[in-house]
Amino acid sequence: MNLPTRLLGICIASVLLAAGPAAADIQISLKSAKSSSSYYKMGEQLAQALKTGSNGEIVVTVAESTGSVQNILDIENASDDYIFTSPPILVSLSQQGKAMFADKDSDDFHTIRALFPIPSLTMHFVMAQESGSLTFSDLDGKSLLMDNGTFASREGAKYINLFGLEGKVTIVDAELSGAEKALKSGKVDGFVTAGSWPAPMVLEVAMETSVNLLTMDGEEVKKTKRTPMVIPGGTYPGQDDDVTTTSVPMVVYTTTEMDDDTAYLLTKTFWEQKKDMIKSAAWWEGVDDRLMANITGRLHDGALKFYKEVGFPIAEDQK
Template sequence: MYRLATSFALALAVGASAVAAQAETRVTYKSAKAGSSYYQMGVEIAEAMKKGTDGNIIVTIEESQGSVQNVMEVRARGGDYVFTTPPALVGAAEKAAGAFEGKGDPKFAEIRALFPIPSLTMHFVMSKASGAADFAGMEGKTVLLGKGSFGATEGEKYLSLFGLEGKVKIADAELSNAVAALKNGQIDGFVTAGSWPAPNVVEAAASVDVNILSLTPEQVAETKRASLTIPAGTYAGQEADIVTTSLPVVAYTTSAMDEETAYQLTRTFWDQKEAMGGSAPWWKGVDKALMVNITGKLHPGAVRYYKEAGFELTEGQM
């Protein structure tokens, strides 16, 4: 009788484990290079999904070489693939334009958005000792742009747009050296792009008195980028809001993902966002206002959540 009861209990346990295994959904999340802020965001999202679904959704983080690669992999991935990229790159992929010229694929038309994540935000950081409190004040100063990054390319573009081309000395150094170089007086400022609060800007503002430059509405319009406001008090010594520009970044999947998984991913993200912001302040920059930056279609599962939660969606997003 004891053996029979034990066998029955074991059978129940095995059956329960099988049901649990069937209920578990595994998702791959591909974002950025290991060690980057966006890779860390992926880790935080994975933890939030596990916590918010009681372990029913398990997210595996994959290192990426960049947003273009993330989009390109749509061609070979299935319904368990989530990736991040600026919305503009999704549009380019669908049109086989820009980085995707000659590389078009019908699967690009199946890309669907889930939720926004922190935007790539431009920071123009100048030491107060340099006297530069606006872009005109950068003339004659030494500025570090870095090399090969979005921030470097965008920073160079802005110098040209605002009449500073050839009037600013560009330091020949890596962005990783920016804070030390600013503290030592080797440079007057640096340009960086990342989610806010940006760790290197936090470090700079805590080490040296700095001015983080604001753009005028006219300058924002010239850049043709999305406007973004960094609230006063985000950085040490920052007494006023900073108006700058950003490149929106969104978490995507494809129509191959089932509706329930997309719904749970989206719901859990928004449910856990406040808790994530408690340990990583960059999540505080994500709110309903960023939804307008999603220019393509949302996954039907995400649409279901947004309608339930009372989000206003555009016709193009549904």
């Protein structure tokens, strides 16, 4: 090797050393829900938003899950890159060793920490407009399609009993895929579904058929022991007024195994990307700082740092 070539090699090596090593990707594993669910789709959207917002520094692998209970159980074998979705109530039950976690009490459950809320699972009671049903008292003598075995059907049946409508409402057990046809043909007066608003299925039905969404009063919401949710007027075609219903909050969690810098970056990137996420899926519209009140239990210290910086409302028991 001649002298000029050797000098060039030395110069290049010096520049590379001065620049330092390339920033390593932050590899994250996300467990959400079944691949057929809207929450799996949200997981994919979240993964893309985190990658885009971090200029490729955050790389999220979305894995299918049987549900939130399994997501919580999986933390026993999870590493520091693990994030998952769950309703806060299930996290609380796991940490108390109650219900489905009664025989699975683990110290690992106490390491769970919240990062940020995602769209809530919201109950929709969708009625054919010609049925004239606007409130639950109007359901007397009506028929409702419910997909047996789903959260929506269990919740819907619970409300019918709570509001004194048992035996007064005909329940039609059928798959939700046939709800629009059944509604149009008059075979049912309405159907029950649960999903983040605006729910794609409800949008599709409302564009083809005139429908009303049942609304609840304050006492009815209290009886359900669920979190109140207001679906803003204009969310669905023909829905001019706000609709009060119930919801199950959903949150992205990790554990104390995750370092503060990573938790901070994930949380900051999520909120900065939310406006762009709304452009691809309107259900992100329902996520704002008001949903922070639905997070029970502690926030991760890295996420807490971000919320303090931006002035989000934080309760004492979240710190």
